Amino acid sequence: MAYSDKVLDHYENPRNVGSLDKAAKDVGTGVVGAPECGDVMKLQIKVSSDGVIEDAKFKTFGCGSAIASSSLATEWVKGKTVDEALGIKNTDIVEELSLPPVKIHCSVLAEDAIRAALTDYRSKQNPDEKADSE
Amino acid sequence: MTSAPSTNNKHIYLDYNATTPLDPRVLDAMMPYLRENFGNAASRSHSFGWAAEEAVKIARQQVADLLGASDKEIIFTSGATESDNLAIKGAVEMLAKKGKHIITCVTEHKAVLDSCKYLETNGLADVTWLEVGKNGLVTPEQVAEAIRDDTVLITIMMANNEIGSIHPIKEIGAIAHEKGIWFHTDATQGIAKLPFDVNDLNVDMASMSAHKIYGPKGVGALYVRRRKPRVRLSPQMHGGGHERGMRSGTLNVPGIVGLGAACKIAKDDFDKDQAHYKALRDRLEQKIRGALDHVELNGDDEQRLVTTFNISFAYVEGESLIMGIPEIAVSSGSACTSASLEPSYVLRALGVGDDLAHSSIRFSVGRFTTEAEVDAAADTVIKTVRKLRDMSPLYEMAQEGIDLSSVNWDAH
Numbered sequence: 001m002a003y004s005d006k007v008l009d010h011y012e013n014p015r016n017v018g019s020l021d022k023a024a025k026d027v028g029t030g031v032v033g034a035p036e037c038g039d040v041m042k043l044q045i046k047v048s049s050d051g052v053i054e055d056a057k058f059k060t061f062g063c064g065s066a067i068a069s070s071s072l073a074t075e076w077v078k079g080k081t082v083d084e085a086l087g088i089k090n091t092d093i094v095e096e097l098s099l100p101p102v103k104i105h106c107s108v109l110a111e112d113a114i115r116a117a118l119t120d121y122r123s124k125q126n127p128d129e130k131a132d133s134e
Numbered sequence: 135m136t137s138a139p140s141t142n143n144k145h146i147y148l149d150y151n152a153t154t155p156l157d158p159r160v161l162d163a164m165m166p167y168l169r170e171n172f173g174n175a176a177s178r179s180h181s182f183g184w185a186a187e188e189a190v191k192i193a194r195q196q197v198a199d200l201l202g203a204s205d206k207e208i209i210f211t212s213g214a215t216e217s218d219n220l221a222i223k224g225a226v227e228m229l230a231k232k233g234k235h236i237i238t239c240v241t242e243h244k245a246v247l248d249s250c251k252y253l254e255t256n257g258l259a260d261v262t263w264l265e266v267g268k269n270g271l272v273t274p275e276q277v278a279e280a281i282r283d284d285t286v287l288i289t290i291m292m293a294n295n296e297i298g299s300i301h302p303i304k305e306i307g308a309i310a311h312e313k314g315i316w317f318h319t320d321a322t323q324g325i326a327k328l329p330f331d332v333n334d335l336n337v338d339m340a341s342m343s344a345h346k347i348y349g350p351k352g353v354g355a356l357y358v359r360r361r362k363p364r365v366r367l368s369p370q371m372h373g374g375g376h377e378r379g380m381r382s383g384t385l386n387v388p389g390i391v392g393l394g395a396a397c398k399i400a401k402d403d404f405d406k407d408q409a410h411y412k413a414l415r416d417r418l419e420q421k422i423r424g425a426l427d428h429v430e431l432n433g434d435d436e437q438r439l440v441t442t443f444n445i446s447f448a449y450v451e452g453e454s455l456i457m458g459i460p461e462i463a464v465s466s467g468s469a470c471t472s473a474s475l476e477p478s479y480v481l482r483a484l485g486v487g488d489d490l491a492h493s494s495i496r497f498s499v500g501r502f503t504t505e506a507e508v509d510a511a512a513d514t515v516i517k518t519v520r521k522l523r524d525m526s527p528l529y530e531m532a533q534e535g536i537d538l539s540s541v542n543w544d545a546h
Binding site: 003011014017019031032033034035036037038039040041042058059060061062063064066067112 | 449450451453454457458477487488489492524525526527528529530538543544
């Protein structure tokens with residue numbers, strides 16, 4: 001399979017690999033996917049007091065496109081507000097990385113990971129509203 | 135060692151179970167039959183035909199010698215897939231009045247599985263699909279228990295292409311002979327890597343391919359026993375009645391000459407090749423297993439081809455690993471590397487979880503593999519696995535002591 005240059009670049013030089021303290025109140029963690037499906041993404045965000053995502057980290061088990069999608073997702077969420085980050089669509093990732101149709105699920109997973117991290121963060125801020133956090 | 139075929143490719147080839155390069159000695163044997171000796175082996179009226187006929191005769195004997203067979207028992211085909219089709223469909227059709235039950239196993243090559251499925255789907259055979267153990271093997275007892283009054287054919291491969299597990303075909307063949315049932319083995323991966331003798335192994339039909347043993351692609355053979363029992367097959371390719379009427383079609387003379395030469399070299403160099411394969415495979419295996427934790431060998435540790443090493447690197451996905459080792463040619467059981475998007479059916483049959491199947495790599499060494507290549511490959515693989523584990527959430531969880539099977543994953 002031929003990979004786009006951008007996928008190769010993210011695979012070879014992944015941005016923001018690592019972990020943040022998942023117990024911290026200002027950190028949101030999203031883990032999506034399943035090992036038996038061949039991809040699991042963990043995406044974490046750290047949000048400043050004024051609501052801006054100041055740091056993001058990821059770890060991904062998956063193919064090169066999955067790694068690239070999550071690496072790109074961390075780049076994109078940084079500097080955005082929580083609401084702005086919710087606006088990131090998987091189709092933007094597909095376009096940026098020139099993913100072929102068979103790899104679109106990687107971008108969907110990355111979008112899910114962003115949403116899961118944001119949801120986790122919000123539920124930590126408003127523990128009483130957990131049930132309707134979206 | 136024979137010098138490797140010249141190539142402009144700087145990549146390290148460790149996928150010899152998929153195909154092998156042509157041995158330069160094989161190409162030398164073939165060249166005259168691609169040039170001046172272009173005759174049709176069936177032309178009886180001139181020297182062009184006689185030269186071709188003579189070359190085919192020599193090649194047939196060379197193939198027979200490697201298999202411990204008589205030259206009259208060798209049918210040339212286009213490769214092991216055709217040999218498997220001819221053996222299975224040809225036998226079942228020939229024995230239709232006697233019965234229609236076949237015994238095979240779930241980890242066979244697709245050429246066997248799909249031939250059996252074709253017969254089953256069309257009501258021409260009942261098929262018992264034997265499961266394999268965790269080591270990838272069927273037992274002779276499983277085969278004996280599956281036999282019915284109307285069983286006409288048992289087909290069990292000699293060694294598995296993906297994991298290299300070696301089935302007890304001698305014992306299975308003995309059971310078949312005791313019951314008067316024909317026994318076919320797809321010996322494509324076993325021949326030239328294991329001692330092979332049709333009489334010692336109680337084999338009635340054996341499929342083989344030239345390109346797995348340093349011969350050309352597009353040619354193979356089927357061994358068909360002539361005595362005790364006399365096996366006759368219904369042809370699947372009709373025409374001029376070549377190959378004792380079992381396989382029509384003008385003989386692929388250069389290909390057949392190449393197959394013969396490859397068989398002769400395999401026989402002459404058997405001990406040398408074995409020692410070479412084993413030394414390199416073991417070196418690769420020891421380096422990788424010595425450097426990395428959480429690795430699982432797929433298949434049987436002992437009953438395994440000396441060329442083959444199939445391993446799962448837990449917490450690393452196979453396609454991403456292959457992407458990180460672009461200069462090393464290997465294959466993976468990962469779904470992402472196949473067209474089907476399903477992980478390897480062979481690994482699944484062993485009970486390897488889908489997660490580990492996704493993380494599997496098959497290394498297979500060969501005649502032209504060097505120690506330097508093995509060392510370079512091992513170093514690159516180890517480095518890449520470590521890098522990918524550093525970015526694997528699963529490895530992190532495992533290091534934290536989380537049991538991954540207890541996690542409620544969000545499957546999609």
